[in-house]
Amino acid sequence: xxxxxxxxxxxxxxxxxxxxxxxxxLPLMASSQVQIQNIQESTNIWPRKDTWVNRICYETKVSRxxxxxxxxxxxxxxxxxxxxxxxxxxPEQPSxxxxxxxxxxxxxxxxxxxEKAIACLKLFNSDSLxxxxxxxxxxxxxxxxxxxxxxxxxLPKLAANLPYDLVEEIxxxxxxxxxxxxxxxxxxxxxxxxxxxxxxxxxxxxxxQFLHSRKxxxxxxxxxxxxxxxxxxxxxxxxxxxCEGLILxxxxxxxxxxxxxxxxxxxxxxxxxxxxxxxxxxxxxKNEYKVLRFNFGAYDCDxxxxxxxAEIFHMTTNxxxxxxxxxxxxxxxxxxxxxxxxxxxxxxxxxxxKLFVQSYNFSTEEFKPLKLPLQQVKGTKTLVLxxxxxxxxxxxxxxxxxxxxxVWNGIIVQDRSIVWGKQFVVTGHNQQxxxxxxxxxxxxxxxxxxxxxxxxxxxxxxxxxNRKEVxxxxxxxxxxxxxxxxxx
Amino acid sequence: xxxxxxxxxxxxxxxxxxxxxxARKLEIIPDMIADDKAILLQNVTGMILAIIIEYCKKHVxxxxxxxxxxxxxxxxxxxxxxxxxxTLFKLLIAADYLKVKGxxxxxxxxxxxxxxxxxxxEFREIFNIENDYTPEEEEELRxxxxxxxxxxx
Numbered sequence: 001x002x003x004x005x006x007x008x009x010x011x012x013x014x015x016x017x018x019x020x021x022x023x024x025x026l027p028l029m030a031s032s033q034v035q036i037q038n039i040q041e042s043t044n045i046w047p048r049k050d051t052w053v054n055r056i057c058y059e060t061k062v063s064r065x066x067x068x069x070x071x072x073x074x075x076x077x078x079x080x081x082x083x084x085x086x087x088x089x090x091p092e093q094p095s096x097x098x099x100x101x102x103x104x105x106x107x108x109x110x111x112x113x114x115e116k117a118i119a120c121l122k123l124f125n126s127d128s129l130x131x132x133x134x135x136x137x138x139x140x141x142x143x144x145x146x147x148x149x150x151x152x153x154x155l156p157k158l159a160a161n162l163p164y165d166l167v168e169e170i171x172x173x174x175x176x177x178x179x180x181x182x183x184x185x186x187x188x189x190x191x192x193x194x195x196x197x198x199x200x201x202x203x204x205x206x207x208x209q210f211l212h213s214r215k216x217x218x219x220x221x222x223x224x225x226x227x228x229x230x231x232x233x234x235x236x237x238x239x240x241x242x243c244e245g246l247i248l249x250x251x252x253x254x255x256x257x258x259x260x261x262x263x264x265x266x267x268x269x270x271x272x273x274x275x276x277x278x279x280x281x282x283x284x285x286k287n288e289y290k291v292l293r294f295n296f297g298a299y300d301c302d303x304x305x306x307x308x309x310a311e312i313f314h315m316t317t318n319x320x321x322x323x324x325x326x327x328x329x330x331x332x333x334x335x336x337x338x339x340x341x342x343x344x345x346x347x348x349x350x351x352x353x354k355l356f357v358q359s360y361n362f363s364t365e366e367f368k369p370l371k372l373p374l375q376q377v378k379g380t381k382t383l384v385l386x387x388x389x390x391x392x393x394x395x396x397x398x399x400x401x402x403x404x405x406x407v408w409n410g411i412i413v414q415d416r417s418i419v420w421g422k423q424f425v426v427t428g429h430n431q432q433x434x435x436x437x438x439x440x441x442x443x444x445x446x447x448x449x450x451x452x453x454x455x456x457x458x459x460x461x462x463x464x465x466n467r468k469e470v471x472x473x474x475x476x477x478x479x480x481x482x483x484x485x486x487x488x
Numbered sequence: 489x490x491x492x493x494x495x496x497x498x499x500x501x502x503x504x505x506x507x508x509x510x511a512r513k514l515e516i517i518p519d520m521i522a523d524d525k526a527i528l529l530q531n532v533t534g535m536i537l538a539i540i541i542e543y544c545k546k547h548v549x550x551x552x553x554x555x556x557x558x559x560x561x562x563x564x565x566x567x568x569x570x571x572x573x574x575t576l577f578k579l580l581i582a583a584d585y586l587k588v589k590g591x592x593x594x595x596x597x598x599x600x601x602x603x604x605x606x607x608x609x610e611f612r613e614i615f616n617i618e619n620d621y622t623p624e625e626e627e628e629l630r631x632x633x634x635x636x637x638x639x640x641x
Contacts, residue, residue: 173600184608
């Protein structure tokens, strides 16, 4: 089986990536590095209008305002605008007329900025954006309204009549950064963003994304890589688990734990954390969130005592309670990859050489071992667990011998057992050993893997394996792309 | 294929004749299409209904798949551009009432884009929220979320 690694031009790979709507769960990171393989399909990675500005900026190095100017001038024809940016050809008449209108608006409204003028135009009169000619009357009308708004220093109360779930619809589309800002609007809204219903909906609506931690920073990797937190150089992250939009991190020194969501951060007080502590985050059937801390009893010289222990922290009562521990098993990998489904935690463990899924149920507060579809796999392999559609698990197994990848889906039945079914098998000549271990999840047609490494600042590798191609017997099964983003 | 025509009438007595397929994009309709070919929509004005129908005509052949046709997306973007904010909010309410899923998403996305770079103060104004934080609390929250205010001018 001959493998021929291909030369990859980074710029090329950028253009040939795809953005998918994959509304599934959020897998956990492990550290690994993977090389880019063959570049496959050619799909547009900038399908959305707001990212066209980015694309133009990236390719022509113009400023955002300039890119926007050309895009609007060419009526959002991306190719024409791109061309114009390159050649610095000004767009045609209509936009220049708009510019005139905007300028006069600016003057009339008492020296307002362009952006404000455009905003007011959008608010009060849509025709102006379209019509080439505008009567003086209409013009006066807009100018008056703009003056009035400017005088009141207020934007019109547009959303006064909006029913709550529509407000939510809008909020769900907002990026995390905006939500963090809007936390400040009032107390009710502040708690809104942390409400379970909202977090859950965010999950439903979010496109696929991976979480990645790097020193003291947390990154979300989607079609770009976005830093959502930085705890400062003192708080280096040791482990990270997540459950339905909430993230739990433990830091190295000092040893602390913190729970956060998109917009809020909560440090939990706990003395005597051991470096060998493991954490799970979940909730019970009443949606009460809890944190499990357990330790096999390894000696940590910085701790006062060491004994096997399991403790539960209730987020609502802010208190710790002891729980039963089962310690007749081991993790199969360090750091452990813990997956959260339905509020409970799952991970691959081994006991007496046999592999199984260890689970922790936050309702009954117990460990429960569950079956894997394979107890032993001959030869070295890569085994990864992930969540599937918020109710089940996915298992990826790659045999290193022939590099084939098996994917299984498991349905969790009443928290007591898992029913596994084989989804598909990926074979092919141009595979690589997935090492170290990727996070992944599956859609109908693809496996999307993040073999975690932000290679340079803001560049991440995501691999997509297209199942369709596997089924039709084509050889090249892997697409990979580099996602580049500007940092800071 | 026979194309049945349905007449949609707005609250202010404007009537629009459309193909049944287009009318069915308003998912509230299938319950209402019984014997009549004329349907009265009491909660929607003619101006808004016209916009919604224009959207539905364009999207009548949509397949509910993940990949969105780029041409269609361009049209959508242009379509939204030509609507002012006041109308957009009314449109969102109507689209929700009439259950036109794609339009709800499109409109809320557009509004979200408009709102996302606003400051908390501006956000309060648009959504008519009263600030019940004390200045100290607000300052504290702001500090905690410093990173979110970084490139806000």
